[in-house]
Amino acid sequence: MKPSEQSIVTKNLTKKYGTFTAVDAISFDVRKGEIFGFLGANGAGKTTAMRMLTGLSKPSSGEATVAGFDVYRDAENIKKHIGYMSQKFSLYQDLKVKENIAFYGGIYGLRREALQAASDQLIHRLGLQGEVKTMVKDLPLGWKQKLAFSISIIHQPSIVFLDEPTGGVDPVTRRQFWNMIYEAADRGITIFVTTHYMDEAEYCNRVAIMVDGKIEALGQPSELKVRFETDTMDDVFYQLARKAKRGD
Amino acid sequence: MISIRNINKTYGKKGDITALSNINLEVERGELYGLIGPDGAGKTTLFRILTTLILPDSGSAQVMDYDVVVQYPQIRKIVGYMPGKFSLYQDLTVQENLSFFATIFNTTIRENYHLIEDIYVQLEPFKNRRAGALSGGMKQKLALCCALIHRPEVLFLDEPTTGVDVVSRKEFWEMLKRYKEAGITIFVSTPYMDEATLCDRIALIQEGKILDIAKPKDLIEDFQPGVFAVKTAEMNRAKNELQSLDENVEAYHFGEYMHVVTENNHLTPKAISDFLDKRGHQEVIIKRTTPTVEDVFMNLMKHASTTTT
Numbered sequence: 001m002k003p004s005e006q007s008i009v010t011k012n013l014t015k016k017y018g019t020f021t022a023v024d025a026i027s028f029d030v031r032k033g034e035i036f037g038f039l040g041a042n043g044a045g046k047t048t049a050m051r052m053l054t055g056l057s058k059p060s061s062g063e064a065t066v067a068g069f070d071v072y073r074d075a076e077n078i079k080k081h082i083g084y085m086s087q088k089f090s091l092y093q094d095l096k097v098k099e100n101i102a103f104y105g106g107i108y109g110l111r112r113e114a115l116q117a118a119s120d121q122l123i124h125r126l127g128l129q130g131e132v133k134t135m136v137k138d139l140p141l142g143w144k145q146k147l148a149f150s151i152s153i154i155h156q157p158s159i160v161f162l163d164e165p166t167g168g169v170d171p172v173t174r175r176q177f178w179n180m181i182y183e184a185a186d187r188g189i190t191i192f193v194t195t196h197y198m199d200e201a202e203y204c205n206r207v208a209i210m211v212d213g214k215i216e217a218l219g220q221p222s223e224l225k226v227r228f229e230t231d232t233m234d235d236v237f238y239q240l241a242r243k244a245k246r247g248d
Numbered sequence: 249m250i251s252i253r254n255i256n257k258t259y260g261k262k263g264d265i266t267a268l269s270n271i272n273l274e275v276e277r278g279e280l281y282g283l284i285g286p287d288g289a290g291k292t293t294l295f296r297i298l299t300t301l302i303l304p305d306s307g308s309a310q311v312m313d314y315d316v317v318v319q320y321p322q323i324r325k326i327v328g329y330m331p332g333k334f335s336l337y338q339d340l341t342v343q344e345n346l347s348f349f350a351t352i353f354n355t356t357i358r359e360n361y362h363l364i365e366d367i368y369v370q371l372e373p374f375k376n377r378r379a380g381a382l383s384g385g386m387k388q389k390l391a392l393c394c395a396l397i398h399r400p401e402v403l404f405l406d407e408p409t410t411g412v413d414v415v416s417r418k419e420f421w422e423m424l425k426r427y428k429e430a431g432i433t434i435f436v437s438t439p440y441m442d443e444a445t446l447c448d449r450i451a452l453i454q455e456g457k458i459l460d461i462a463k464p465k466d467l468i469e470d471f472q473p474g475v476f477a478v479k480t481a482e483m484n485r486a487k488n489e490l491q492s493l494d495e496n497v498e499a500y501h502f503g504e505y506m507h508v509v510t511e512n513n514h515l516t517p518k519a520i521s522d523f524l525d526k527r528g529h530q531e532v533i534i535k536r537t538t539p540t541v542e543d544v545f546m547n548l549m550k551h552a553s554t555t556t557t
Contacts, residue, residue, distance in 0.1 A: 141286070170286035172500075
């Protein structure tokens, strides 16, 4: 495979805090347009790994490129070419829908005309024409999450990082959210997603499961289920995570 | 033990945001009772009313026969409350927090140590660490210890497992079972539908309304529509085609398979198979499956929205 077809390449990527190795020599590739699930127990090192891949934290050793940019030398370019959304940090509650779009579009570097076009398209796609002047805090949670996701890819990034995007969301909205993920992946955007819902692990092309800072399993959900001799991803996860020595 | 009658609560300057709408439910002594619903359903509002932190607009509620409005001092003595948001003193140590809660309830850590021992041994290595510097899982364990240290009659746990991984969630529910066996009534909320089966009884809540109350087993057994697990080589296309088959059929992703739910049971596996064959689907697998609480919840949501809009 040519490097240009890969969104993320890591080799022995490591992060140490003093004597504690939070992320321990992880190596994996994520293909362009792939939906890649990143799972692990609390404290397994997922957040630390994501912080390195999004250019927010310098690795201690190892290599990684994201969207073709090196995490050591080109962290600022990484930030420009990725999208990011989490349940904890998404939109400004006391700004209107349109203001949030304009704010993030601006942050992501869209110029006035491009921003206007992207904003109109986003509002149309979500059917939010009647809500552009609504404060985000007054939107139902499901709409907020969908809006946050759409905004995180408003600048057409080559990859988007979603950190537990569906936590606490009702089952219908959760599935609508995954439809949006599929549509984005079909447009060629690589999806890097963490979740605590094991049925969502099944919706990923491949998943990596972290235990105590290492990637202990990596593959298609169907492969992993065969390898661990079980019918459910829930059980695959349980078999791996209960071996964890590191407390959270 | 807990009795809730016609509770209503609205927010906003004009009272235009409905948090709870005509809530009725009864929790029996010694029960492990689950309030299941997504964020924004009104779960936390109900917890705050029952723990006497806010007042309902109308309706009444009793905890152990004490009225939540009039007899709030009595209620506060007999309940333990673990809020969804971590609310201990961040700049006190683990041990200081626990001593503090024991002292204000006129007891000592020693007196009820047997209740918290299993959890506290895991916290002990960090007993001199400030609570604010603990990891998420440890904060959760400390909050539970502080809610238990006065041996409450009723334990209110608001989303204790949110953001917690599968392994820790399992451990947490095993702990709850032990407190139930020790005679403590537990009222617990969660957005995770799979946890519903671990409760004696559950109330499903959505947009401030109770959708159903039942034993999890009965909820599953009494579910009328047929549920099939279906898999094809082209899941998305098959899902969309089945979804548009007619208004009594719902199709949605469910892990590796999709679930096809048919009201009135008018759709047979043969009919689904023929339908998919005709549209050129390959590698088709169809099997009847047991519905989950999530299937039931989605079905109830569908009917709730068609009756109100």
